[in-house]
Amino acid sequence: MSSAHQQLVRLSRPSSKPKAMVEISVDGEAVSVPEGSTILDACKKLGKDIPTLCWHQTLTPANVCRVCMVELEGARTLVPSCSREVEPGMKVKTRNERVDLTRRLVLEMLGSSVDLSISPGTPEMIAEYDARPERFGPDAANVARPVKDDNALYVRDYSKCILCYRCVQACGDDHQNTFAIAVAGRGFDAHISTEFDTPLPNSACVYCGNCIAVCPTGALIARREWQMRGDNTWDESKQTTTDTICPYCGVGCTLTLHVQDGEIVKATSPFGNDVTLGNLCIKGRFGWQHVQNREAD
Amino acid sequence: MDLKFLDAEPTAEERAAVDARLGPPDSAWDGAAERSARDLHVAIGGKKQRDRRHLLLPALQALQGRVGWISEGGFNYVCKRLTVPPAEAWGVATFYMMLSTMPRPRRVLHVCDDIACRARGASDLCDVLRREHSPALHHGFVPGRDDPPQGTKVEISQAHGAWTTAPCLGMCDVAPAALYVDAGAEPVERSLGGMTADRALRLIGGGAVPRDTLENIERADPGKAAASANQADDAPLMPFVGGLGELRLLKRVGVVDPASLESYRMHGGYKALEKAFALGPEGVIRELNEARLVGRGGAAFPTGRKWDMVRAQPEKTRYIICNADESEPGTFKDRVILTADPFAIVEALTIGAYATGARKGYVYIRGEYPLGATRIQYAIDEARRAGLLGSDVMGRNFSFDIEVRRGAGAYICGEETALFESIEGKRGEPRNKPPFPTEKGLFGKPTIVNNVETLANVLPIVLNGGAAAAKIGTPKSTGTRLFCVSGHVGRPGVYEIPMGATLGELIELAGGVAGSGKLQAALLGGAAGGFVQAADMNLRLTHEDTAAVGATLGSGVVVAFDDTVDMKDIVLRIARFFRDESCGQCVPCRVGTMRQYEALSRMLGREPLGSTDQELGLLHELGTAMRDGSICGLGQTAYSAVESAIKRLGLSPT
Numbered sequence: 018m019s020s021a022h023q024q025l026v027r028l029s030r031p032s033s034k035p036k037a038m039v040e041i042s043v044d045g046e047a048v049s050v051p052e053g054s055t056i057l058d059a060c061k062k063l064g065k066d067i068p069t070l071c072w073h074q075t076l077t078p079a080n081v082c083r084v085c086m087v088e089l090e091g092a093r094t095l096v097p098s099c100s101r102e103v104e105p106g107m108k109v110k111t112r113n114e115r116v117d118l119t120r121r122l123v124l125e126m127l128g129s130s131v132d133l134s135i136s137p138g139t140p141e142m143i144a145e146y147d148a149r150p151e152r153f154g155p156d157a158a159n160v161a162r163p164v165k166d167d168n169a170l171y172v173r174d175y176s177k178c179i180l181c182y183r184c185v186q187a188c189g190d191d192h193q194n195t196f197a198i199a200v201a202g203r204g205f206d207a208h209i210s211t212e213f214d215t216p217l218p219n220s221a222c223v224y225c226g227n228c229i230a231v232c233p234t235g236a237l238i239a240r241r242e243w244q245m246r247g248d249n250t251w252d253e254s255k256q257t258t259t260d261t262i263c264p265y266c267g268v269g270c271t272l273t274l275h276v277q278d279g280e281i282v283k284a285t286s287p288f289g290n291d292v293t294l295g296n297l298c299i300k301g302r303f304g305w306q307h308v309q310n311r312e313a314d
Numbered sequence: 315m316d317l318k319f320l321d322a323e324p325t326a327e328e329r330a331a332v333d334a335r336l337g338p339p340d341s342a343w344d345g346a347a348e349r350s351a352r353d354l355h356v357a358i359g360g361k362k363q364r365d366r367r368h369l370l371l372p373a374l375q376a377l378q379g380r381v382g383w384i385s386e387g388g389f390n391y392v393c394k395r396l397t398v399p400p401a402e403a404w405g406v407a408t409f410y411m412m413l414s415t416m417p418r419p420r421r422v423l424h425v426c427d428d429i430a431c432r433a434r435g436a437s438d439l440c441d442v443l444r445r446e447h448s449p450a451l452h453h454g455f456v457p458g459r460d461d462p463p464q465g466t467k468v469e470i471s472q473a474h475g476a477w478t479t480a481p482c483l484g485m486c487d488v489a490p491a492a493l494y495v496d497a498g499a500e501p502v503e504r505s506l507g508g509m510t511a512d513r514a515l516r517l518i519g520g521g522a523v524p525r526d527t528l529e530n531i532e533r534a535d536p537g538k539a540a541a542s543a544n545q546a547d548d549a550p551l552m553p554f555v556g557g558l559g560e561l562r563l564l565k566r567v568g569v570v571d572p573a574s575l576e577s578y579r580m581h582g583g584y585k586a587l588e589k590a591f592a593l594g595p596e597g598v599i600r601e602l603n604e605a606r607l608v609g610r611g612g613a614a615f616p617t618g619r620k621w622d623m624v625r626a627q628p629e630k631t632r633y634i635i636c637n638a639d640e641s642e643p644g645t646f647k648d649r650v651i652l653t654a655d656p657f658a659i660v661e662a663l664t665i666g667a668y669a670t671g672a673r674k675g676y677v678y679i680r681g682e683y684p685l686g687a688t689r690i691q692y693a694i695d696e697a698r699r700a701g702l703l704g705s706d707v708m709g710r711n712f713s714f715d716i717e718v719r720r721g722a723g724a725y726i727c728g729e730e731t732a733l734f735e736s737i738e739g740k741r742g743e744p745r746n747k748p749p750f751p752t753e754k755g756l757f758g759k760p761t762i763v764n765n766v767e768t769l770a771n772v773l774p775i776v777l778n779g780g781a782a783a784a785k786i787g788t789p790k791s792t793g794t795r796l797f798c799v800s801g802h803v804g805r806p807g808v809y810e811i812p813m814g815a816t817l818g819e820l821i822e823l824a825g826g827v828a829g830s831g832k833l834q835a836a837l838l839g840g841a842a843g844g845f846v847q848a849a850d851m852n853l854r855l856t857h858e859d860t861a862a863v864g865a866t867l868g869s870g871v872v873v874a875f876d877d878t879v880d881m882k883d884i885v886l887r888i889a890r891f892f893r894d895e896s897c898g899q900c901v902p903c904r905v906g907t908m909r910q911y912e913a914l915s916r917m918l919g920r921e922p923l924g925s926t927d928q929e930l931g932l933l934h935e936l937g938t939a940m941r942d943g944s945i946c947g948l949g950q951t952a953y954s955a956v957e958s959a960i961k962r963l964g965l966s967p968t
Binding site for chain 2 (some may be wrong): 081086097100119124156189196205207212219220297
């Protein structure tokens with residue numbers, strides 16, 4: 018995992034050695050990308066819109082959601098574009114009946130088992146592929162379970178979890194190296210868990226919130242956002258963002274403050290930032306309330 | 315790595331179990347109870363400790379074997395000893411169905427309710443147990459939600475044992491089968507055939523286990539266990555073997571003493587290794603290529619090419635693995651070879667290592683095969699004592715050794731990359747390919763994975779030449795092949811036949827159709843295979859002929875069902891098998907196998923959503939997405955048998 022991540026970081030930064038270019042064909046169009054790139058990178062270069070759920074720009078591809086599948090000439094099955102590296106002469110098709118069927122079924126499987134209501138972009142994806150999760154009937158098994166609300170800083174609602182592995186990777190050797198959570202159980206019962214499902218305050222969690230930053234479905238959510246969504250006051254159309262530098266230590270992480278109605282409601286860091294790769298620590302991510310504490314009149 | 319552990323201590327028994335497997339701790343940094351003056355000044359850990367991660371599963375198995383389940387204290391101790399983050403170890407512990415993270419009695423009976431045992435009364439047996447006895451809890455067990463159904467008394471008491479259903483135990487020839495486990499300082503594990511409700515209840519009832527219920531299996535002592543292989547008290551376990559023509563793979567089964575290297579040598583043992591040394595590594599691979607040997611685990615990849623690919627790798631650390639995780643329902647041929655002719659596998663692995671430059675080999679054997687594990691371990695130890703393994707094999711200045719690893723109840727670990735993950739101490743989740751194992755396999759090094767039967771083929775090929783082996787069978791499918799014939803046949807067992815013999819000949823060999831005497835259908839190839847019928851008796855058993863009718867030889871399974879069997883129940887069991895055995899990593903398989911099971915249940919239970927045709931359409935789309943979109947062969951073949959049942963058996967609610 019970590020070696021793939023190092024490779025990804027290397028790819029995203031200028032290197033002294035120029036990389037050999039590899040030419041492949043995507044939907045009949047030729048495209049050249051550096052050796053070690055993925056089919057997804059090549060598609061992006063051509064401006065093709067490939068749907069992804071588990072893939073994230075700062076993480077090792079887990080290639081588990083299988084929504085980015087494309088057809089590769091000569092391959093028995095479809096291949097995951099997010100992790101399959103380009104080889105010279107590959108011929109790839111990104112949209113046809115076969116590709117669309119698998120993407121639609123994956124979206125129906127997730128839509129019928131997981132609450133995707135606040136997952137950015139997913140309802141649109143479901144509409145685009147004409148996925149109808151209700152096809153599996155009212156009794157289809159789902160992953161619904163009680164919300165885990167066991168600490169002051171964030172809430173875990175695993176009814177919204179698609180098991181993309183992003184939080185595990187961010188907590189593990191892709192970013193934080195804390196290893197507080199992992200995938201436990203097997204098959205349809207597989208889920209994200211601490212050991213013995215112990216509450217977070219007893220676990221190794223350091224509350225960096227880097228898992229929240231990469232969660233694609235809102236299963237992991239900072240407390241302020243959770244409260245505001247509960248109160249029906251969370252409104253992203255009314256939010257503005259301001260980049261600043263975290264005031265706490267000398268690292269100087271870039272901090273993006275999300276502001277709604279004159280109040281900071283969330284802090285993130287840009288994923289493209291070379292210093293943070295989107296990561297922060299407990300102070301940067303959660304320690305902003307003092308900025309807006311007002312003395313009582 | 316800064317690890318945080320739960321506040322729980324191991325019992326003395328748990329500590330002893332783990333230390334027996336891992337050795338005593340070096341310092342308080344890896345779990346010693348007392349902190350020495352040195353420990354306060356020196357931090358011991360780092361990469362050296364983390365490199366012991368591969369011992370995680372064996373350590374968890376040590377706990378399970380000693381106390382019958384994995385408690386917080388014992389679990390903590392394992393994590394400390396190996397410097398493994400507890401959350402990750404939890405992910406591993408909850409992955410395997412033979413481990414329990416819920417309290418359990420020491421005595422547990424795993425009762426097979428899979429297809430071959432179902433054909434021989436396992437469902438009725440389980441119904442009786444369900445009514446009369448407490449079930450064993452498993453990971454995440456929720457009383458009332460999970461099998462067994464609501465209302466069942468759940469009680470944990472050491473006074474009596476508990477039972478649980480199990481997927482195929484690889485004992486189809488003696489169905490209905492069960493695996494009896496009694497945890498303790500000297501754990502008892504017994505594979506039992508011909509199970510009855512009465513015997514099951516005596517095994518897990520109150521008080522001591524009557525000896526006669528356990529008699530027909532191996533002793534705890536490996537020497538004795540192996541020696542007793544052919545004795546009368548092993549009778550139910552000694553499989554029926556036979557064949558058409560000369561036996562190449564089974565010739566020593568039932569003839570050789572599996573506990574005696576001398577006996578093995580008297581029956582031609584280690585002649586092939588000598589020949590291999592004479593041929594040289596390239597010569598060995600040339601013979602395999604000439605024999606056109608392909609893998610017998612199911613995927614039929616050319617063995618010589620696989621060996622050659624590893625041999626050609628620039629990386630010099632290489633591994634060879636014998637995949638003995640056969641868990642395909644209806645398969646038991648590997649069990650027969652490992653229990654009856656274990657030295658053959660040791661010799662074949664040694665030849666493979668010599669030909670490819672591997673210095674370390676593994677036998678990964680499924681956890682449900684205690685006797686096979688005992689015997690192969692004994693054979694390895696004997697071979698090492700005789701200088702046939704170790705730093706200087708047969709004085710040839712060639713170093714090779716083998717380690718046995720036991721699975722813990724996960725079909726998916728037979729998938730080669732999942733097998734690597736399992737040995738490495740991780741969840742048995744298949745890797746994305748490429749890179750292929752020949753390039754990046756176990757511990758990221760070039761690795762050969764060969765099935766037991768494939769390795770058994772290596773010996774006669776090296777000894778008698780590839781050309782001779784290629785003359786057997788058909789031009790496209792050479793050699794002989796082992797078939798596991800079970801269900802409603804006269805003599806269930808393992809049969810070796812030349813490729814190209816017909817299904818009818820095979821079933822005749824196995825004593826013909828038993829039960830009612832009228833064959834309704836036979837499952838060919840395993841749960842990932844397909845169904846054939848009485849009209850297919852002329853089907854030639856080759857890769858090309860089976861492929862032409864949309865079937866597969868798979869792992870050599872033939873489960874016969876007479877016309878009294880409810881095939882709907884069998885197909886549902888297969889769907890449940892895939893649902894239960896999916897690792898859960900990718901969406902098409904994790905959710906798809908569940909949706910397939912649900913749709914089949916609705917349709918066959920005559921409560922379809924919309925119409926039967928609508929459900930069939932849904933199943934077809936699910937199957938297509940699983941086949942095209944899943945990471946590994948499990949999801950990709952999860953629809954095969956269901957599709958075959960729909961198409962060939964006309965599976966419908968009526």
